[in-house]
Amino acid sequence: MRKHDLEESYEQRPRRTRRARFDDEPEPTRGGRLTEAERVRLARLREDAYTEIAIPDGADRWSTWGDSEQGPLPRPDWVITELAAVDTELGVLKTGKEADVHLVRRNLPGTEGTVLAAKRYRSGEHRLFHRDAGYLEGRRMRRSREMRAMESRSSFGRNLIAEQWAVAEFGALSRLWTVGAPVPYPVQRDGTELLLEFLGDGETAAPRLAQVRPEPDQLRELWFQTSAMLELLASQGLAHGDLSAYNLLVHRERIMVIDLPQVVDIVANPGGLEFLARDVRNIAAWFHSRGLPERLTAVTELIEELQEIAGLR
Numbered sequence: 001m002r003k004h005d006l007e008e009s010y011e012q013r014p015r016r017t018r019r020a021r022f023d024d025e026p027e028p029t030r031g032g033r034l035t036e037a038e039r040v041r042l043a044r045l046r047e048d049a050y051t052e053i054a055i056p057d058g059a060d061r062w063s064t065w066g067d068s069e070q071g072p073l074p075r076p077d078w079v080i081t082e083l084a085a086v087d088t089e090l091g092v093l094k095t096g097k098e099a100d101v102h103l104v105r106r107n108l109p110g111t112e113g114t115v116l117a118a119k120r121y122r123s124g125e126h127r128l129f130h131r132d133a134g135y136l137e138g139r140r141m142r143r144s145r146e147m148r149a150m151e152s153r154s155s156f157g158r159n160l161i162a163e164q165w166a167v168a169e170f171g172a173l174s175r176l177w178t179v180g181a182p183v184p185y186p187v188q189r190d191g192t193e194l195l196l197e198f199l200g201d202g203e204t205a206a207p208r209l210a211q212v213r214p215e216p217d218q219l220r221e222l223w224f225q226t227s228a229m230l231e232l233l234a235s236q237g238l239a240h241g242d243l244s245a246y247n248l249l250v251h252r253e254r255i256m257v258i259d260l261p262q263v264v265d266i267v268a269n270p271g272g273l274e275f276l277a278r279d280v281r282n283i284a285a286w287f288h289s290r291g292l293p294e295r296l297t298a299v300t301e302l303i304e305e306l307q308e309i310a311g312l313r
Helices: 003-012 036-050 132-136 145-152 155-178 216-235 272-289 299-309
Strands: 086-095 099-107 114-121 186-190 193-197 248-251 254-257
Touching: 114 155, 155 186, 155 193, 216 254, 216 272, 216 299, 272 299
Parallel strands: none
Antiparallel strands: 086 099, 099 114, 114 193, 186 193, 248 254
């Protein structure tokens, strides 16, 4: 075929047009499988790995404080905010279906520093978050590229879900810590990683409620603390959403609540009252199994009281 014919054939081809963007669809800020925040975080870790200046104290990275969403004020005095600090991995504390918890020491070179719990959500490549649809009701994103990706469970969408869980837990912890709830202080959020106050002594974590065998007097005290925690959450219009003896810790004889990514807005979520009631029944059943009389838990009365505190009665 002659050059002239080739050029003519090319001109006759139908031209591809770019898909029109929906009116409510913002210019994309993310690409591929990673969210932009996660992409930046990984790039920063690579920079730390190849930096010409050796990281002091044999640490694994420079502090990520300056590039993160930071915890609420007033901050505890043990929070290290200096950018010259370093983070050292101490090992895995717990593995879970949606996230793993590691121990990290943050310190200024030459000082002891403090131990933190690093909760790292998986991007969704291995497993979808269980039953996430019900929990996400009431905090839906507007219909956009992101919302459609989450609904279709694409790789990009699963990564967005992981980031949304991290954002939700950090926000819930910040809000609850500010009003005095028994939760660990949320130090920072960096993409899908949360750095939290470590509840334990040294590098030994506080036991889960399921692991303790309290005497009758302590059992009653722990129940009163647990019901007071439920009342405080209800006063904020919230329910834990997945409460059990496995996400309550006993730290220095105090009940502490953890694992709050699925926290439920009981007003906005259509199933909010069901989540609230389930939380109460589940945790009361554990106390009953340890010998606490049902007259002390008074489950039906407690559920009604929590609904009234939340303004739903």
